[in-house]
Amino acid sequence: xxxxxxxxxxxxxxxxxxxxxxxxxxxxxxxxxxxxxxxxxxxxxxxxxxxxxxxxxxxxxxxxxxxxxxxxxxxxxxxxxxxxxxxxxxxxxxxxxxxxxxxxxxxxxxxxxxxxxxxxxxxxxxxxxxxxxxxxxxxxxxxxxxxxxxxxxxxxxxxxxxxxxxxxxxxxxxxxxxxxxxxxxxxxxxxxxxxxxxxxxxxxxxxxxxxxxxxxxx
Amino acid sequence: xxxxxxxxxxxxxxxxxxxxxxxxxxxxxxxxxxxxxxxxxxxxxxxxxxxxxxxxxxxxxxxxxxxxxxxxxxxxxxxxxxxxxxxxxxxxxxxxxxxxxxxxxxxxxxxxxxxxxxxxxxxxxxxxxxxxxxxxxxxxxxxxxxxxxxxxxxxxxxxxxxxxxxxxxxxxxxxxxxxxxxxxxxxxxx
Numbered sequence: 431x432x433x434x435x436x437x438x439x440x441x442x443x444x445x446x447x448x449x450x451x452x453x454x455x456x457x458x459x460x461x462x463x464x465x466x467x468x469x470x471x472x473x474x475x476x477x478x479x480x481x482x483x484x485x486x487x488x489x490x491x492x493x494x495x496x497x498x499x500x501x502x503x504x505x506x507x508x509x510x511x512x513x514x515x516x517x518x519x520x521x522x523x524x525x526x527x528x529x530x531x532x533x534x535x536x537x538x539x540x541x542x543x544x545x546x547x548x549x550x551x552x553x554x555x556x557x558x559x560x561x562x563x564x565x566x567x568x569x570x571x572x573x574x575x576x577x578x579x580x581x582x583x584x585x586x587x588x589x590x591x592x593x594x595x596x597x598x599x600x601x602x603x604x605x606x607x608x609x610x611x612x613x614x615x616x617x618x619x620x621x622x623x624x625x626x627x628x629x630x631x632x633x634x635x636x637x638x639x640x641x642x643x644x645x646x647x648x
Numbered sequence: 649x650x651x652x653x654x655x656x657x658x659x660x661x662x663x664x665x666x667x668x669x670x671x672x673x674x675x676x677x678x679x680x681x682x683x684x685x686x687x688x689x690x691x692x693x694x695x696x697x698x699x700x701x702x703x704x705x706x707x708x709x710x711x712x713x714x715x716x717x718x719x720x721x722x723x724x725x726x727x728x729x730x731x732x733x734x735x736x737x738x739x740x741x742x743x744x745x746x747x748x749x750x751x752x753x754x755x756x757x758x759x760x761x762x763x764x765x766x767x768x769x770x771x772x773x774x775x776x777x778x779x780x781x782x783x784x785x786x787x788x789x790x791x792x793x794x795x796x797x798x799x800x801x802x803x804x805x806x807x808x809x810x811x812x813x814x815x816x817x818x819x820x821x822x823x824x825x826x827x828x829x830x831x832x833x834x835x836x837x838x
Contacts, residue, residue, distance in 0.1 A: 439706055440680045443713045449671035450717040518718050519735070520727035586718050589711060589735045648714040 453586060456521070460514035463582045464507055467575050471609045479612035487614075494543055499608060501536035505529045506604030510579065513597035517586035517645075526593050529600060536604075537623075544620045561625035564610060568629035571606035576637065580644045587648040591641040599637030603630040657682075658726045666721035680709060686726070687733050694737035704740050708733045781831045785824050788812060792820035793828075 433441075453459065475481070488495040512525040579598050588594045607626050618626075637644070661682055668676035687705050695701040711732050719728050782790055795806035796817065803814045812820070 435702075435706060436684065436709070439709050440677060443680060443709065444673045444677035446713070447668055447671060447673050447676045450669050452666075452669055452720055453718055455720065518720075518728075519715060519731035520724075520729075521731075587715050589715065589732055648711050 456514035460511040475612045498539035502608040504532040509601035517588040568606045572633040591645040591647040595641030599634035603633035662725040690733040789820045789824035
């Protein structure tokens with residue numbers, strides 16, 4: 431009697447089966463990763479950040495600052511949670527869209543802040559020179575947070591790694607820009623905002639490009 | 649299959665997979681055998697040929713094995729399996745598309761004559777060219793190509809037959825293929 435290829439595969443897989451530890455719920459794994467990144471970010475802000483400078487720059491505009499930072503935080507958190515959720519087969523793909531409304535709000539509040547700054551200070555702050563530091567900062571911070579997040583995401587061996595990588599990249603970039611606010615030597619201008627967006631796109635693009643290599647998909 | 653019986657069947661799959669996660673080989677074998685019709689049904693719906701569907705079924709089983717740790721016991725197992733099979737079907741379709749884009753259909757290459765004798769001069773030319781190309785290989789390379797590529801022996805069988813080690817067979821095949829590629833006529837035959 432001949433054995434069909436499928437029966438052969440089943441026999442081989444069954445003889446190869448060993449105990450595996452099921453992954454915990456993706457939301458819980460995401461929260462653990464966020465907590466680790468949050469702790470590292472908080473440490474950097476407390477030790478090296480300029481919180482009083484941030485307060486001074488946004489004096490009289492605290493509500494706008496709070497909304498902007500809340501939108502950044504929500505984008506980062508939701509992108510990371512979504513990356514963990516969609517890395518598991520069979521989970522809702524709607525999670526992919528979860529951070530998008532908050533990303534839009536972030537851009538809206540940042541844009542309002544930039545417009546406000548433009549009205550107050552005129553054309554000052556349009557130079558690209560200072561903004562390049564922002565790009566370097568976001569790239570460097572992402573290079574620290576990125577490997578940690580990717581390592582955790584790779585545990586799921588995502589069967590479709592691209593959305594996982596893009597969401598992870600967005601989560602890392604949003605977190606980095608949030609941390610940047612505490613190191614920013616000046617109020618955000620339109621040029622800064624554009625540079626921040628470029629930095630986010632670079633981080634998301636790089637993580638997206640290395641998705642297959644980095645996430646060890648099944 | 650009624651909804652209730654389908655649910656209880658899926659529940660049973662979940663129990664078997666949870667047992668497989670603990671290393672129970674019999675439960676795993678039962679799980680894989682039980683899901684085959686479900687996997688095959690999804691693959692057939694998404695593939696345009698029976699061959700492709702069977703390849704997707706095999707690929708999906710291997711993927712199930714690699715990601716079995718991502719199943720959370722107690723959760724519905726059918727969407728988990730369906731997502732894996734769907735993804736593998738998409739991957740297979742893309743792979744086929746890529747191959748299709750890279751390979752060019754050449755009508756002339758398949759042109760032949762009704763009378764088999766009319767094709768003989770061409771076949772003789774092809775054989776002569778091939779013989780010349782293979783003649784340019786070293787004895788070890790020629791032997792490796794003949795046993796592994798032309799007679800389709802496994803490396804172990806070829807090694808036993810020729811006395812060459814598996815490693816030297818691999819090196820000889822690699823070098824021979826390189827040499828054959830270089831000595832291929834640049835212009836395709838008219």
